[in-house]
Amino acid sequence: MSTTLRNEPAITPELVAAHGLKPDEYQRILDLIGREPSFTELGIFSAMWNEHCSYKSSRIHLRGLPTKAPWVIQGPGENAGVIDIGDGQAVVFKMESHNHPSFIEPYQGAATGVGGILRDVFTMGARPIACLNALSFGAPEHPKTRHLVSGVVAGVGGYGNSFGVPTVGGQVRFHSRYDGNILVNAMAVGLADADKIFYAAASGVDMPIVYLGSKTGRDGIHGATMASAEFDDDSDEKRPTVQVGDPFAEKLLLEACLEIMAKGCVVAIQDMGAAGLTCSAVEMGAKGDLGVDLDLDAVPTRERGMSAYEMMLSESQERMLMVLKPEKEQEAEAIFRKWGLDFAIVGRTTPSKRFVVRHGGDVMADLPIKELGDEAPVYHRPHVASPALPVLHARDIKAPMPVADALEKLIGSPELCSRRWVWEQYDHVIGGNTVQRPGGDAAVVRIEDGPKALALTVDVTPRYCEADPFEGGKQAVAEAWRNITAVGGKPLAVTDNLNFGNPERPEIMGQFVGCLRGISDACVALDFPIVSGNVSLYNETNGRGILPTPSIGGVGLIDDFTQAATLAFKAENEAILLIGETQGWLGQSVYLRDLCGREEGAPPPVDLAAERRHGDAVRGMIRGGVVSAVHDLSDGGLAVALAEMAMAGTIGAVLDAAPAEIVPHAWWFGEDQGRYLVTVPDAHLLGVLTKLKAVEVPVRQIGKTGGDALAIAGERPVAVAELKARFESWLPDYMAGKG
Amino acid sequence: MKARVTVTLKSGILDPQGKAIEGALKSLGVDGVASVRQGKVFDIELAGGDRARAEALLKEAADKLLANTVIENYRVEVVG
Amino acid sequence: MKARVTVTLKSGILDPQGKAIEGALKSLGVDGVASVRQGKVFDIELAGGDRARAEALLKEAADKLLANTVIENYRVEVVG
Amino acid sequence: MNSAILVFPGINRERDMARALTLITGHAPAMVWHAETELPPGTDLVVLPGGFSYGDYLRCGAIAARAPVMDAVHRFAEGGGLVLGVCNGFQILCEAGLLPGVLMRNAGLKFICRDVHLRVERSDTPFTRGYNAGQVIRVPVAHGEGNFVADDDTVRRLEGEGRVLYRYCSATGEVADDHNINGAAASIAGIVNARGNVLGMMPHPENHVEAVMGPTDGRGLFAGLVDHLGRAA
Ligand SMILES: Nc1ncnc2c1ncn2[C@@H]1O[C@H](COP(=O)(O)OP(=O)(O)O)[C@@H](O)[C@H]1O
Numbered sequence A: 001m002s003t004t005l006r007n008e009p010a011i012t013p014e015l016v017a018a019h020g021l022k023p024d025e026y027q028r029i030l031d032l033i034g035r036e037p038s039f040t041e042l043g044i045f046s047a048m049w050n051e052h053c054s055y056k057s058s059r060i061h062l063r064g065l066p067t068k069a070p071w072v073i074q075g076p077g078e079n080a081g082v083i084d085i086g087d088g089q090a091v092v093f094k095m096e097s098h099n100h101p102s103f104i105e106p107y108q109g110a111a112t113g114v115g116g117i118l119r120d121v122f123t124m125g126a127r128p129i130a131c132l133n134a135l136s137f138g139a140p141e142h143p144k145t146r147h148l149v150s151g152v153v154a155g156v157g158g159y160g161n162s163f164g165v166p167t168v169g170g171q172v173r174f175h176s177r178y179d180g181n182i183l184v185n186a187m188a189v190g191l192a193d194a195d196k197i198f199y200a201a202a203s204g205v206d207m208p209i210v211y212l213g214s215k216t217g218r219d220g221i222h223g224a225t226m227a228s229a230e231f232d233d234d235s236d237e238k239r240p241t242v243q244v245g246d247p248f249a250e251k252l253l254l255e256a257c258l259e260i261m262a263k264g265c266v267v268a269i270q271d272m273g274a275a276g277l278t279c280s281a282v283e284m285g286a287k288g289d290l291g292v293d294l295d296l297d298a299v300p301t302r303e304r305g306m307s308a309y310e311m312m313l314s315e316s317q318e319r320m321l322m323v324l325k326p327e328k329e330q331e332a333e334a335i336f337r338k339w340g341l342d343f344a345i346v347g348r349t350t351p352s353k354r355f356v357v358r359h360g361g362d363v364m365a366d367l368p369i370k371e372l373g374d375e376a377p378v379y380h381r382p383h384v385a386s387p388a389l390p391v392l393h394a395r396d397i398k399a400p401m402p403v404a405d406a407l408e409k410l411i412g413s414p415e416l417c418s419r420r421w422v423w424e425q426y427d428h429v430i431g432g433n434t435v436q437r438p439g440g441d442a443a444v445v446r447i448e449d450g451p452k453a454l455a456l457t458v459d460v461t462p463r464y465c466e467a468d469p470f471e472g473g474k475q476a477v478a479e480a481w482r483n484i485t486a487v488g489g490k491p492l493a494v495t496d497n498l499n500f501g502n503p504e505r506p507e508i509m510g511q512f513v514g515c516l517r518g519i520s521d522a523c524v525a526l527d528f529p530i531v532s533g534n535v536s537l538y539n540e541t542n543g544r545g546i547l548p549t550p551s552i553g554g555v556g557l558i559d560d561f562t563q564a565a566t567l568a569f570k571a572e573n574e575a576i577l578l579i580g581e582t583q584g585w586l587g588q589s590v591y592l593r594d595l596c597g598r599e600e601g602a603p604p605p606v607d608l609a610a611e612r613r614h615g616d617a618v619r620g621m622i623r624g625g626v627v628s629a630v631h632d633l634s635d636g637g638l639a640v641a642l643a644e645m646a647m648a649g650t651i652g653a654v655l656d657a658a659p660a661e662i663v664p665h666a667w668w669f670g671e672d673q674g675r676y677l678v679t680v681p682d683a684h685l686l687g688v689l690t691k692l693k694a695v696e697v698p699v700r701q702i703g704k705t706g707g708d709a710l711a712i713a714g715e716r717p718v719a720v721a722e723l724k725a726r727f728e729s730w731l732p733d734y735m736a737g738k739g
Numbered sequence B, C: 001m002k003a004r005v006t007v008t009l010k011s012g013i014l015d016p017q018g019k020a021i022e023g024a025l026k027s028l029g030v031d032g033v034a035s036v037r038q039g040k041v042f043d044i045e046l047a048g049g050d051r052a053r054a055e056a057l058l059k060e061a062a063d064k065l066l067a068n069t070v071i072e073n074y075r076v077e078v079v080g
Numbered sequence D: 001m002n003s004a005i006l007v008f009p010g011i012n013r014e015r016d017m018a019r020a021l022t023l024i025t026g027h028a029p030a031m032v033w034h035a036e037t038e039l040p041p042g043t044d045l046v047v048l049p050g051g052f053s054y055g056d057y058l059r060c061g062a063i064a065a066r067a068p069v070m071d072a073v074h075r076f077a078e079g080g081g082l083v084l085g086v087c088n089g090f091q092i093l094c095e096a097g098l099l100p101g102v103l104m105r106n107a108g109l110k111f112i113c114r115d116v117h118l119r120v121e122r123s124d125t126p127f128t129r130g131y132n133a134g135q136v137i138r139v140p141v142a143h144g145e146g147n148f149v150a151d152d153d154t155v156r157r158l159e160g161e162g163r164v165l166y167r168y169c170s171a172t173g174e175v176a177d178d179h180n181i182n183g184a185a186a187s188i189a190g191i192v193n194a195r196g197n198v199l200g201m202m203p204h205p206e207n208h209v210e211a212v213m214g215p216t217d218g219r220g221l222f223a224g225l226v227d228h229l230g231r232a233a
């Protein structure tokens, strides 16, 4: 082919650099194709070889993750992971970040993030039944935070509500390290027939490749490259065209796709996400060992005069690429027209294993298809382990205030207060299956008419990951496992979203490697394989990285939703049992950070064997119907967990003083891992204690439910109503600009 | 004093609303419409009579709240 | 041909969005705003070049769809 | 009881509605595509479900209100047939002129999903006979534009003619601004047309018909309709 086409800029070192390709990467392209690439080809390489699509910094480390179990149908590598939940049913799920776009335009960035992950799930043939989201914002006092919270939450809701999927859970946190780099991680969960899962690999030569959905515009050109670039103070100037989400179009796309899948029309299907047409077409061909010949003149466009380069890199939303059975083409087209969607044959599969792009009579690209993906650079980036921090001793930490005052302060703090202001903007009841709404440990979503249900959660504690990546990685997985267990679910599998800073810095790469090792160990020990995930690197502003934030999305199964547990105290005079070992670990606790002003020390270690033993015992008690309320302990420790149970049930508790061997503030606010609180009616108490003893699970009765306050022996009682007022008011007040 | 701030989408930005309206007009039999893009107007009453000050005030209002300048343009007119 | 249809709320109809924006502007420190009412504009491209026909078409579009004439007024301008 | 649920592009609570109707009436409703020009013969109840028809673009309900099937709905209503519009369905009915007024952005400008309390204002209508007058029920809302607005005369007429059937209130039935979640005129959550056969309401009774979702207060509405139609037959 001619290497310079009409109106195409010449390839200069500046142009190469502007595409985020390093000189040695460009050399690799020259070696691979044996000539200078065309402008369109350069664009294609930049899209395929950027961090976001190629995983070039993370790939070698991801290979070690545990991804297998008898119930895993599809692990990482497809649009989403798939697990078997019995009865011929499968659950399809994945989490993905939309961090940079959400910082630039919070509403549309978050909205299109949700749209993208929903598409990943229904591309595989599943009807989405739930969404979750994990959001990290800068410090509350940062001037942009309020605007970002408001836009992101409205955007997550705006898309999911209109699309018609309940958003049932998530996480929200504030920390100054996210000031210039917020995180928006969206997770979608869908339900499919286990024998009707659809994949991306094309098969058959000379099969028509069909473009479906919305038209292509100039949105987000270079979006994928941007998702892998650091920000600086000039990023406002580098704005690409923002992608705008159209949840209405996506809802039509969902219904149309499910309809043609049910009619048996589809051979292969791939949604157009990051790097749009380029990525989706290359993947379909490469996975199927086929070439792809695209004719861009057939692509439905929104704007006049779009170049091949623009069409190949556009990230317009709500689009799909499919290979259809030729004999079903007309039937499929009729279905798409009925739903008012564009339908065009834009190419064919070929035996050549080349990726050929034609436009206006010219060949704009002619590249080896396998190499585009497989030969992407892979980096063994240098990494250094984070220095180990000292273990703090509770006795060396002075309590700044009495326990009751501390509890009142913490429960109304940005870190621990209620997220109601957020989730009330999400339709969390649509579908009529949300058995447990947001506000509990894991959301519980009934499957069709039951009795099965899914337990869903997203967790990570970034301050632990920063202090000790390995323990932090373990803890994120353990907490997700614990939250599922606390509602009575059997944890089945994980999707992860690994958000880190600049991998070219050895300390950051060290965090990444450390967290991944921890995640891996925990997933193995807890039989909790990873089936899908996403990596977001370069989350960094002016050289300062975010806290390492590997969000863990967990999915568990409940055999009978009527037996799920909730955290609310149910009745007066029930025994409150603390399960698990309490040492009083204050290092990296919320108490130490927010009340003592010290972000210090080693985080609490996770003993994975104990974790499993304790969790299995708790799940057994839930199934046995002997516990009336269950809650796991996490941020804020014992006192905060008790307060959450009391507020949810509007019943107080009478509690013993801290045991003599533990400093009171460490007992009440320490964040030792692997712990749960349960309440037990008298009739079952003896049985429960005997059983726990038999399986060597530490347990201690710490008080009884009752009254309208949390009354700790020797402390000022704290009224549940007062706790609730503080718990519920911080976020709405903050968003209203009060206080 | 009365003023109008008109906010429109920047060109190149997808307008799902406009697209849906286009389709609806077609199915209602209103032919000849090639494209529709939707925007907003804000009719604002201002205290005081200083035109220059009013314009500055409205520009501030548009930047801070009425328009999302990442995807929208705006125009301010003081109408009297 | 290009045209603009502007749709505004009839006076007497409460405008919650306008009210909320009024309040928000105040709390952002933009003062001097006495009232805000929000409306819509539609920028429409038309096929063909007959002005009178265009105006008739737009009136039809507004009556049939673009405005809810129970609560809204509209104005049609062909801009060229 | 033969019910028909209208399906417009972008509608998304049609499955919730179908489940509730099936559960309570014992019959699966017919799902009727917006491009149809007739309702299924023998239809007793037409339901316009919740969702985001046409993405709520332009004005919520505006585009759906002009769909081909709506002519059939007008004829059905003129013949005295029962029509229920929930959430987006209510918005469509207003846009179609089958009910007065319009639903505007919530006063707080935010989408709201939560359980609310409603006071049932009278029990002598097909849409409320499953309840007692003055009864307080708990059902969820999920909307961004549920703020009922009409001119003063219209609101006065609705009140005077006893056409407000459901009103936002406290757990104990007080109607006050604090409980008026979206700023609706007179705390209106649901109204009927002058003839009393077309109801529009913002909250979602169809989501509270099974114990699994908490209260089952939504059942009364559907059970009342079954009872009414049973008697009429
Ligand atoms: N962004 C969000 N979207 C929906 N629900 C949320 C969000 N953030 C928090 N929640 C809900 O609030 C509750 C408390 O969250 P969190 O403190 O993170 O729980 P836990 O400590 O059990 O992990 C959970 O039920 C969670 O699902």
Ligand SMILES: [Mg+2]
Pocket (backbone or CB within 6 Å): A440, A441, A442, A483, A486, A631, A632, A633, A634
């Ligand atoms: Mg929990």
